[in-house]
Amino acid sequence: MKFQEFTLERIQSLYENTVEHNLSDSGVHPYTLRELLNPEQLSSLLDVELGYGWTNGGTELRQSVANLYKNRTPDDVIITNGSAEANFLLVMSVLNPGDDLIVFVPNYLQMWGWAKALGVNVVEVQLREELGWLPDMDELHAAITPRTKMITICHPNNPTGSLLDEAAMTELVDIARAHDLYLHADEVYRGSELDGHETATFADLYDKAIVTAGLSKALALPGLRIGWLVGPADVIYTCWQAKDYTSITTSAISEYVANIVIQPEKRAEVLNRSRTLLNANVDLLSGWLKENNQYSCHLPKAGGMAFMRYAMPINSTKLIHEIREKRSIMLLPGDVYGLDGYIRIGIGAPIEHLRVGLKELSDYTKNNFA
Ligand SMILES: Cc1ncc(COP(=O)(O)O)c(C=O)c1O
CATH class of the missing domain: 3.40.640.10 (Type I PLP-dependent aspartate aminotransferase-like (Major domain))
Structure with a gap:
């Protein structure tokens, strides 16, 4: 039996913990146990x-x-x-x-x-x-x-x-x-x-x-x-x-x-936290897209990621590695889905991470593809 490399997971495993701003995740920023559980529940964990x-x-x-x-x-x-x-x-x-x-x-x-x-x-x-x-x-x-x-x-x-x-x-x-x-x-x-x-x-x-x-x-x-x-x-x-x-x-x-x-x-409380975070981040992304016309996107209806098309003449894997190496931002290339010309950006991260990530992405794009 021969496995084809699961490139999406491989790229994340290699790099997501090596950058300052990881925008390669598809979920919502995780809880700590302390945030999630009340003191009684935390204490009952010990038993x-x-x-x-x-x-x-x-x-x-x-x-x-x-x-x-x-x-x-x-x-x-x-x-x-x-x-x-x-x-x-x-x-x-x-x-x-x-x-x-x-x-x-x-x-x-x-x-x-x-x-x-x-x-x-x-x-x-x-x-x-x-x-x-x-x-x-x-x-x-x-x-x-x-x-x-x-x-x-x-x-x-x-x-x-x-x-x-x-x-x-x-x-x-x-x-x-x-x-x-x-x-x-x-x-x-x-x-x-x-x-x-x-x-x-x-x-x-x-x-x-x-x-x-x-x-x-x-x-x-x-x-x-x-x-x-x-x-x-x-x-x-x-x-x-x-x-x-x-x-x-x-x-x-x-x-x-x-x-x-x-x-x-x-469950309703946890999902409410997720939706609040995602809505704020999608608003931020949507404003950014209006000012960054090299990128376009059908905004997501659910989930912690957006799949953006870009217009610059560069391969998606090369693009994300350059941004990672030069700006310490981790994104996913469309290549992992067999779709070059796209990048996946996590919108489940804390809004400040996304703000920094988007700013770095615009700066990089302007400096290299103006
Ligand atoms: C659609 C889908 N299914 C399954 C998984 C695996 O997730 P986990 O094993 O953490 O539940 C992922 C992870 O990104 C996913 O996107």
Whole structure:
């Protein structure tokens, strides 16, 4: 088996901790435990027993996750180490060499790369910039073959922050149902919608939907490494069997904190913090774009990143490395999505970081490409 480099993660791993202003993240600036929990909760952490726990996640936590969806039980849920492990298990458990997996691109590309390594035939359907980074459903129809087993969508989308409206979500479900396909949605950015209206989850719309979610992005807690899958109980059980070969279980401390965070009132509080920060940063970015006409962007509707097109004659990987080396700002190149001519900028950082980052980016652009 041969892995193609997961360039998006590789570039971040190499450089994101080496710069003064990291604007390469896609989530919201993380909490400390002290900010997140009250003194009583902090003190109760000291009594958490550091055992293995349940390898598919504690029953109480799985019940709390199930409560986030309609008509779900703990058997429809598995808790994973980040949503990355959720995606990993799903590909490993459901797809076989020779199956077709339809992937809307651009997207995070983890499922894309892992499925390819397993010999799955990955079929791309483009999100169209001219449609506000949404798909043309005729292209989806054309991509389906008798070998298609699953469609996967990142929704809200990484890197563009685009969102399907209700009609398009229904259309996608109808297409999956008509062909009896699994529909996988990576919903880690759900809940961070800037207008405050939380998008429906595919898990509530289709019995063969499998949803990835977790605490890392909209909920601003990537260091807890808690994700999950919600889906048909037989699929979840197969993923649980695969988990025996990966990490066995998640951390007892993280599960304990997760169960506090996803209770409705706390979850609403955390999401409110995320949306407040993101809205302020999108306003800043939108003002900056008006004054920096070498850059343009469909502003994101959700998530902690914006995908900007630029007009300068320079390769995106070269551009981000120059800015990193000369200005200590970390951005992501469109190249990691196979889209040169774009950069991804994090808008989930504290506003001062974004302000400095944008100023450095304008100065660099003016000095080099005026
Ligand atoms: C769409 C998407 N899914 C999954 C992940 C993995 O996140 P984590 O494992 O921290 O939950 C990321 C990280 O950027 C992502 O963007």
